[in-house]
Structure formats: structure tokens, C-alpha cells
Amino acid sequence: MTLAVAMAPLGLTSVAQAAPAASASWMAGGYDASNNRSQPGETAISAANAAQLTPKWTFSTRGDVSATPTASDGVVYFPDWGGLLHAVDQNTGEPRWSKPVTDFDGRTAAVSRVSPLILSSTVISADLSGAVFAVDKATGAKRWSTQVDNHPNAVITASPVEHDGVLYVGVSSQEENAAADPSYPCCTFRGSLVALNAATGAVLWKTYTIPDNGGKTDAYSGNAIWGSPTVDVADGLVIVGTGDNYTVPESVEDCIRDGGTDCTSDDDYFDAVVAFRMDTGAIAWSSKTFAHDTWTAACLNVPSGVDWCPDPKGPDFDFGSGGNLLTVTIGGKTRRLVGFGQKSGIYWAFDAATGEPLWHTLVGPGEFLGGMLWGTATDGHYIYVTTNDSGGQPYQLTQNGVPSGPRITSGSFAALDPATGTIVWQKADPHGGTTKDLAPPSVANGVLYVGSMSNAVSDATMYALDARTGATLWSYASGGSVVGGPAIAGGMVFWGSGYGRLSPVGFSGNNRVYAFALPPTNTQPQLVYASPGATGSAAGTSCATATVKTINAAISKVASGGRVVACAGTYKENVVVTKPLSLEVSGNVVIDASGLINGIEVAAPNVTVSGFTVQNAIGEGILVKGVNNATLSVNIVSGNNRGTGSAYYIACVTPGDCGGGIHLIGSSGSKVVNNTVRGNAAGIVLSDETGPATGNLVSGNSVQDNAGSGGVILAGRNQAAAPGGVRASGTAGVQGNTITANTVTGNGLTGGGGGIVLSASVAGGAVYGNTVTANTVSGNGDAGVTVVSQAGQDLGGNLVNGSNTIGTNNVKAGSQQTTGVRVATVSPLSIQVTGNNIANDHFGIRTTGPVTVSGAAANTFTGVDVSVSAA
Missing domain, CATH: 2.40.128.630 (Lipocalin)
Structure with missing residues (x-):
């Protein structure tokens, strides 16, 4: 069925899609309206x-990026699953603008997953609620929004395409998944192709891929269009692929059960390739690829009470892809x-x-x-x-x-x-x-x-x-x-x-868009200045003559092994270091990561980050992930990793505790020295999700008032480190690190974390051979030094020695439970705790389970009720 809408002549030359310049543009998800995903220039x-x-x-970004970016006139456009649409400078990665999708469609928590379509001055996109919208390329300001389908499960999953001032967009649905809910009345959605006036968003025509069902659940439904349409200009056609039926009439099911091969209605275009007339939406030709295919998620492993799986069910052989011409x-x-x-x-x-x-x-x-x-x-x-x-x-x-x-x-x-x-x-x-x-x-x-x-x-x-x-x-x-x-x-x-x-x-999430290029043939500068007040025409030889306004742009510009100097001011960016270099400051430099995932991310080896104030990130203040030999020194890291879950962040498993003020993941040979880490959900974290965390030095830091999971945390999170509790050296594990001369106070008072914590969170996790020495630890929520091991983990051979000064800790438990050092395990565990000064706790050293503590008598206990207690 085609619904035509009366309209005046288009006259849309101002918004027509510009022909992509050789190599410089990628205008739609599939490159252009032919949808061939090929760059000919x-x-x-x-x-x-x-x-x-x-x-x-x-x-x-704020979430996963699953859409193909599009690019034109030096700007790259893309959405993320955190609900933002971004415009980014093609050469530097500097943001031009980032706008919530809800600004365009008016829906709470709106998300787009489609590649933006670029016209001459407009970007066209769509959301997961059945709306198509247009925004100004330069500013991100809304121009128009059109709801192309009112079904509550209607979604748009692929980039619209444009020809001669007309947009073509397929309508898909989440109803196939909703059918797994026993309370859901399955199913009534009807797939369709819609043509819109590109200048105004007015609907020109809408053609369904399935017979009218009158909103009844015992009739035809489904036939979503998941992929981008393909425009065949020579024949005046728009060609799409469709998905399966969700439901069919009982008479059709009876016919199929009886062995029929021509049971469905001629206008039930399921698992089909369908060609529509560009001007009217009339169907010119179609080709079904299977005799029947009726399927919903109710056919998977779902709770009892769901009876929406068709009988007989089909194979779910949708055309999810757009066509190639x-x-x-x-x-x-x-x-x-x-x-x-x-x-x-x-x-x-x-x-x-x-x-x-x-x-x-x-x-x-x-x-x-x-x-x-x-x-x-x-x-x-x-x-x-x-x-x-x-x-x-x-x-x-x-x-x-x-x-x-x-x-x-x-x-x-x-x-x-x-x-x-x-x-x-x-x-x-x-x-x-x-x-x-x-x-x-x-x-x-x-x-x-x-x-x-x-x-x-x-x-x-x-x-x-x-x-x-x-x-x-x-x-x-x-x-x-x-x-x-x-x-x-x-x-x-x-x-x-x-x-x-x-x-x-x-599958695993991430929040990155990468720009890859060949190494430059010219010599990059060894020193680049960034300043919020920079002008592009200056000499670039000092803070007064800086040429870039963001730290990320300076990183892009500087030679590998060079220096980036951030000049005094506040930078609102998620800094990502992608090459070996020294990242330094001149004056008071603040990275305000409000609304961003992280403050500074180190994604290359041999990087130094020194002198920054990093604050307000949803996730980590400073993150070193999967790279070695980083040096983080004299930074102030505060008010980070407090994401509530309202802003999507893949590492935020526990609301309000999304990582660390400083977090080293799978990093070895790195140094975290003389930093102030305060007011974060967690202080300094070493973990091994991406590989071993070995030989790191955490020294001279002030770690205070991090209210969540603790002050300094050594966390075994990789099952490959010690499968079955048997150490597999070299594959993972948090081992051989030195935690020394830090002041660790007032941490974990909300979340119950300890001062210095050694623990593993997964079976096979390992935290071993680490040394905790000469730290001052007091006033933390759990014990001053907390070691916790579960079955199938390896937390052996750690040393807590060398004049740690451990005051009153485990304060959340009250005065009768305050504890200097707590070791708990369900499997045999040996640890050395010796030569420390432990004072003003109820328990000096408290163990639970089969723990062997060596050197306990060589500690100095002052004002301690029970020096060593085994439970």
C-alpha cells in the first residue's frame, strides 16, 4: 500500500547532496546513494x-560507536550509543559540536545508530523511535524532525539516502524482540519505505511492505527494512531488502504446515528484494527468496508463558544489508x-x-x-x-x-x-x-x-x-x-x-572513533603549545603564540617522542595520548571532563603526564590502558569516576564507582609518583584486564577521601592469570608492584573500601609478589591494608613490611572492629606482614581462613587491643 501526500514542486537545489569530491568526502553510510561502500577517489x-x-x-564518546562515520568539508559526523551526535574536525579530532539526540526528536534518552547523511548545508539522521531529523552542518542546530512511523516499536537502523531533493528511508522495528515478553501482544508492526522532502521533512509518500493488518495481532506483521535504500537513477527506482514476518494469519500457518509452498499473500514482501518507483512509491518489481519465514525472539530461549513463536517458525533470514549497485x-x-x-x-x-x-x-x-x-x-x-x-x-x-x-x-x-x-x-x-x-x-x-x-x-x-x-x-x-x-x-x-x-x-563495548593516516612525509615539530586562546596564524613558539586550542590537536601535530605543553587555562576535553611524548603544563592547567568519559587517556607507551589538574570525568581521571612505561607525576586528580549510570559508560559496573582517579590497566613498568588523588570514587587502581600489570611503582602520592572502593587498589580481574588457582606467569596478573611512601587516608568511607587493597574479583584472578612498604595509612573504611582472596585465586607472596605506619582503620565497622591489617581467604594463603607500626586499632592483624602470616611478631603494636587474631 502506498500513501501519497500532495505537495508543491520541490525546488530543493539548496539542499541536494553534493557530489563527493575525489577522496575528500564520504557522504552517506554506504558512501553515496549507490550504497557500494567504496571510495573511488x-x-x-x-x-x-x-x-x-x-x-x-x-x-x-559517551558510548559505543557502531555507525560508519561520514565526512565532508573537513568535518566527520557520527552518533554514539550514549545519545550524542558529533561533528569533529577531520584533521585534528577537535570537536566542532556534540548534541544530544533528544534535542532533535524531543524524546528522553534518545539514541541514533545510523550514519548521518550529509547534504550541502544539512546533516540528516534518524533515531531508534522512528524519527528522521535534519540539523545544521555548521552548528548542530535543529532544522526539522519528522516522525515517519508511530508504531511504539518503530526504529530507523540505517542511513537515509537522497536524490534530487528527496530522502528515502526504511522503517524497521524492535517488535521482533518485544515478542519475547509474555505480556506483549504480538505483533502489529508493518515495515515501510518513506520518501521525504529533504528541505522540510514533509512526507511525500509511504509504501508498506506488508498487507494492512488493521492493528490486529492475528494478521500479517513484520517485513522491516534494516538497511539503507539503493537508488537506481537510470531506472527511476529505489531498491531495498526486507526482513521476515513476525506473524501471519492462522490460515497461512495451516497452509505451511500442510506443505504448501505458495501460502503467503502476493503483497507480503518478506525476505525480499523490492524496487519502488522513486516518484510515486509504487512497487515496480519484487523477488522473495524463500517460501516462508515467520520468526520472533520468542523462538529463542525465553521465559515460560511466551507463546508468540510462530508454528512453524522460520529461519529469520532477513536482508539486513542495503544493496550494491x-x-x-x-x-x-x-x-x-x-x-x-x-x-x-x-x-x-x-x-x-x-x-x-x-x-x-x-x-x-x-x-x-x-x-x-x-x-x-x-x-x-x-x-x-x-x-x-x-x-x-x-x-x-x-x-x-x-x-x-x-x-x-x-x-x-x-x-x-x-x-x-x-x-x-x-x-x-x-x-x-x-x-x-x-x-x-x-x-x-x-x-x-x-x-x-x-x-x-x-x-x-x-x-x-x-x-x-x-x-x-x-x-x-x-x-x-x-x-x-x-x-x-x-x-x-x-x-x-x-x-x-x-x-x-x-561482544565488548568501547567509546572511540579513530582517524588513521599514513605517517607524514614532512618533519613534525618536537614541541607544540596548546592554549585556549590560541590563534591559527601565530608562530607557535610559546604560550603567547600557540596555534592550537586543544591538547588533542597538539598531540596530533607533535612528533612522536616530542613535547606538548598545555598553557594556563581550562580545557574541556577527553585528552587521548596516541604517541610517545611528554605532556606538560605551563601555569595552572585544568582538564574539566564534565560530561566526558575520562580526563586523560594514555594509549601509547613511554608517555609522561605531569602537572595537570584533572577533574569531573564520568569515568577515570587518568587512564593508562594496555601500554607500558607511563609516568604520571605531580598531577591533582579529583572528583572523577562518579558516573551514575545515567550517562552510559562501559566500565561503570557499580553506580558511583566507575574506576579510579588514576587507573593503570594492563600496564607494566609505569610510575605513579607524587600525585594528589582525592575525592574520586576510588583512588589509584592497578588491574590486569588487558594483560599483566607488573613492575609498577606507586610512590609519594597523597590519596585521600576517595569514598568508594578504597585508596590504592591492586585488583586481579583476568581469569587467565591463575586458572584454577594455578599461576600462569606472563599472561596476566597484578604482580611485582611496589606501593611505597604514600599517604592514604579517609578512603572507602561510603563504599567500605580499605586503604591499600589487594584482591581479585574473578576466578583465576591473581595479585601476588607485591610489596607494600613505608606508607602512612589511617582512617579508611576497611582495614589499612586489606587482602581478600576467594577460591581459585592466587594472592600469595605479597609483602607488607618496611615501616608502614598504620593507624586507625576499618572505621566503618566501629571501634570494636578497627583493624590495621586484614587478610581473608578460603584457600591456603601465605603473606609476610612485618616491621610495621600499627597503632590505635582493636585488631592489629586480623586473619580469616587458612592464612599463614610470617613476621607478625616483628611489628610494633601501640594502643592495639588484639595484636594478631585468627578467626
Whole structure:
């Protein structure tokens, strides 16, 4: 059914999509309205030099980034799952503007997951509530917003496209998942394609992909459009792929159960490729790919009482991908081909003008989260697909049309001949096993960019492959699962990281957008000044003549191993250090991270950060993650990691305690010296999520009034450190660190944390061989030094010695429980506690469980009721 809306002539030349300049732009999620995810103008990055790609800048967001960024006129646009839409300088990573999606659609906690469409002066985007909106490119100010579907579960999941002043957008739905709720009346949603006036947002026409159901739950529903439309200008068509039915009439189910193969209505366009007339929305042709497919999440493992799973249920073989439009020669005849990847694992090719099936190729196993999900690419030479093996079904890789490679159970990447569908090459995800691959590929100048959903933050999840052979040219560990493809523009690659939406499946979140580029051929300066009042035309030789206004821009500009000097003032940014350098201050420098995830992030080895005041971050004040030999000195870190969960942050497991004032994750050989860390949820944290945390020095710090989990915390959080309690040296573990000469007071008074805490939070966690010496520890919520071990962990061989001065601690427990040193375990544990001055506690040393404390008699106990107590 098509709903037409009367309208005046468009006259929209002012908002028409500009033709992308060679290499400089990426205007839509699929590059342009042909949706081929290919950059035809790229000449800088090639298969010969892609191995040299390095981060030019990194932008931290409020949540995962799963959409392909878009770029034009020196600005990159992208949304995040924290509910913001960003515009960022393409060359420096400096923010131009960041706006809540709720400003555009008026909905609380609104989120967009689609790639923004860039027009001449406008950015078009959409949300997860069925609204499409336009904003000013330069300012982010709202221009218009249109609700294109009023169903309560309607969503927009893919980038709109534009031609000749008209927007085309598919409407999808979350009702398929809502059906798992026993109280939900399933189902009434109807998929549709909508055409809008690009200048005003007025609806021009709307065509449904399913018969009218009158709002009844016993009729046809479903047929969502998940991917971007593809515009075939030559034939005046807009072509989409559709999803499955959620429900069908009982008579249709009876027909299917009886073995019927033509049971559904002709206008029930499920699992279909459908071509609409651009001017009217009338359906020109369609091709269904299966006889029936009725499915909802009620068919999965759901609570009792849910009876919405169709009988018989289908395989859930949606077309989640938008189509690719290209010209091929088949049998000596030139054809315009439109091709779609499907969750069945099949890539289908049709004549774009007529819908005639040309070929189809099974590339990998299909399932409800399998096959090709979010897009495919073509440069005209090959068609490139990413296949997800969600069920871990063994299948054999194919080379030159012959199944001849190894049998795998992971996702894979493949190149198909456009004329025949022959698989030219196929490559397993390098991580093997059952690693998933959902991200759409992108291609430019002989380089194919593919993402991996591997959930280990130290794993490479971004790859550049040789598009002709599949050979790996480059890889990068982005810190999270990658479900979005990159944009390539202006000799740079823009790519988002993180997808924690399906964490039970094993995917990991992140909050980063990376800009990768080749190393500069010119010499970068060894010293760059940043100042809030900088002007671009100054000499750049002092604070008075600084040329950049943000610290991130200075980091982008300086040579590796150089110096960045932040001049006096307040910087409202999440600083990310992506190369070895010294980050220094001149005068009083404040990083105010209000509303941002972290204050300073160190993402490169051999970095020094000195003299900053870092405050008000949702997450960490200063974070060192997965890199070694950092030096953090003479910084004041206060009021951080107090996220409440209202602002999405992947590390904020406990509301109000999202990490540390200073947090070293998987870092070795680093120094945290002479800092003041106060008023955070936690003080200084060393942990091992990404690898071993060894040989670090924490010395001379004032750690005060961090109200949550404690003052200085050594936290074993990696199961690989000691599987079954047996130490696996080198893989993980918090070991061999020295905590000395710190003043640790008044911590944990709200959350019950101790002064200096050694503990593991997972089975297999390990915190061992660390030395705690010459610290002054008093007035903390738990014991001055707290060591806690559970079954299957290794907390052996730690030393608490060398004149620690331990005053009254465990103050939350009251005067009869105040404790200097507390050691609790369920498995045998040996620890040395000797040579310390422990005063004014009820218990000097208190143990619980099979603990052996050596050297206890050599401590000095003053005003202590019970020197050593074993419970």
C-alpha cells in the first residue's frame, strides 16, 4: 500500500547532496546513494603502504560507536550509543559540536545508530523511535524532525539516502524482540519505505511492505527494512531488502504446515528484494527468496508463558544489508546489477531494472544472527562480503570457486566475481575459534577494511586486507568489538569501536572513533603549545603564540617522542595520548571532563603526564590502558569516576564507582609518583584486564577521601592469570608492584573500601609478589591494608613490611572492629606482614581462613587491643 501526500514542486537545489569530491568526502553510510561502500577517489592509501597506517587522532564518546562515520568539508559526523551526535574536525579530532539526540526528536534518552547523511548545508539522521531529523552542518542546530512511523516499536537502523531533493528511508522495528515478553501482544508492526522532502521533512509518500493488518495481532506483521535504500537513477527506482514476518494469519500457518509452498499473500514482501518507483512509491518489481519465514525472539530461549513463536517458525533470514549497485558484463551483455547479502549466508544478484535473478552464492552458514548482516561493498572489480557464523557451524573456505581451504567455525571475509558470483578468495577471521564478524566492509584503492567482533580488548579488531588476494596488510587493537565499517576520505580512515549491546553473546563495548593516516612525509615539530586562546596564524613558539586550542590537536601535530605543553587555562576535553611524548603544563592547567568519559587517556607507551589538574570525568581521571612505561607525576586528580549510570559508560559496573582517579590497566613498568588523588570514587587502581600489570611503582602520592572502593587498589580481574588457582606467569596478573611512601587516608568511607587493597574479583584472578612498604595509612573504611582472596585465586607472596605506619582503620565497622591489617581467604594463603607500626586499632592483624602470616611478631603494636587474631 502506498500513501501519497500532495505537495508543491520541490525546488530543493539548496539542499541536494553534493557530489563527493575525489577522496575528500564520504557522504552517506554506504558512501553515496549507490550504497557500494567504496571510495573511488582514494589514491594515498594503497596495498603497498597500508601497513604504515597509524592513529592520527582518537575521539572519545559517551558510548559505543557502531555507525560508519561520514565526512565532508573537513568535518566527520557520527552518533554514539550514549545519545550524542558529533561533528569533529577531520584533521585534528577537535570537536566542532556534540548534541544530544533528544534535542532533535524531543524524546528522553534518545539514541541514533545510523550514519548521518550529509547534504550541502544539512546533516540528516534518524533515531531508534522512528524519527528522521535534519540539523545544521555548521552548528548542530535543529532544522526539522519528522516522525515517519508511530508504531511504539518503530526504529530507523540505517542511513537515509537522497536524490534530487528527496530522502528515502526504511522503517524497521524492535517488535521482533518485544515478542519475547509474555505480556506483549504480538505483533502489529508493518515495515515501510518513506520518501521525504529533504528541505522540510514533509512526507511525500509511504509504501508498506506488508498487507494492512488493521492493528490486529492475528494478521500479517513484520517485513522491516534494516538497511539503507539503493537508488537506481537510470531506472527511476529505489531498491531495498526486507526482513521476515513476525506473524501471519492462522490460515497461512495451516497452509505451511500442510506443505504448501505458495501460502503467503502476493503483497507480503518478506525476505525480499523490492524496487519502488522513486516518484510515486509504487512497487515496480519484487523477488522473495524463500517460501516462508515467520520468526520472533520468542523462538529463542525465553521465559515460560511466551507463546508468540510462530508454528512453524522460520529461519529469520532477513536482508539486513542495503544493496550494491554496479554494472557488469554477463554473457557479453552489459547489465546493471543490484546485489544483497542476506542472513542466510547467501549473496543474491538481480537485474536492477527488471528484478530478474542473475545468480546467488552461499558464502557461509546462515542463522538468526548469521550470514551477512549490516552491509557489503564493491569497487566494481569484486563484491566484498563479511559472513558471521553465529552458530559455530563448520564450513570450508573457498578459493577460486573450489571449496579447498580449511574448515572453520568463525566468521570470514570473501571476494565474489560480480558477473558469476564465484568466490575468488575467502579468509577466516584471524582470531579463529568461533569469533563473530558482523561489520560491513569498506573498500578503497585496492584495500579492503574489515572489522572483527573479538571481545578481548587487546585483540586486533580492525584490519586492512589486500582486496585482490585477502592477504592481511595491517591490523589494530581498537579496544572493543567492531560492528561498523569505516569511511575513507582525504587519505584517512575514520572508524568507530565498541558494541556492548549483545554482551551475553560475548561482544565488548568501547567509546572511540579513530582517524588513521599514513605517517607524514614532512618533519613534525618536537614541541607544540596548546592554549585556549590560541590563534591559527601565530608562530607557535610559546604560550603567547600557540596555534592550537586543544591538547588533542597538539598531540596530533607533535612528533612522536616530542613535547606538548598545555598553557594556563581550562580545557574541556577527553585528552587521548596516541604517541610517545611528554605532556606538560605551563601555569595552572585544568582538564574539566564534565560530561566526558575520562580526563586523560594514555594509549601509547613511554608517555609522561605531569602537572595537570584533572577533574569531573564520568569515568577515570587518568587512564593508562594496555601500554607500558607511563609516568604520571605531580598531577591533582579529583572528583572523577562518579558516573551514575545515567550517562552510559562501559566500565561503570557499580553506580558511583566507575574506576579510579588514576587507573593503570594492563600496564607494566609505569610510575605513579607524587600525585594528589582525592575525592574520586576510588583512588589509584592497578588491574590486569588487558594483560599483566607488573613492575609498577606507586610512590609519594597523597590519596585521600576517595569514598568508594578504597585508596590504592591492586585488583586481579583476568581469569587467565591463575586458572584454577594455578599461576600462569606472563599472561596476566597484578604482580611485582611496589606501593611505597604514600599517604592514604579517609578512603572507602561510603563504599567500605580499605586503604591499600589487594584482591581479585574473578576466578583465576591473581595479585601476588607485591610489596607494600613505608606508607602512612589511617582512617579508611576497611582495614589499612586489606587482602581478600576467594577460591581459585592466587594472592600469595605479597609483602607488607618496611615501616608502614598504620593507624586507625576499618572505621566503618566501629571501634570494636578497627583493624590495621586484614587478610581473608578460603584457600591456603601465605603473606609476610612485618616491621610495621600499627597503632590505635582493636585488631592489629586480623586473619580469616587458612592464612599463614610470617613476621607478625616483628611489628610494633601501640594502643592495639588484639595484636594478631585468627578467626
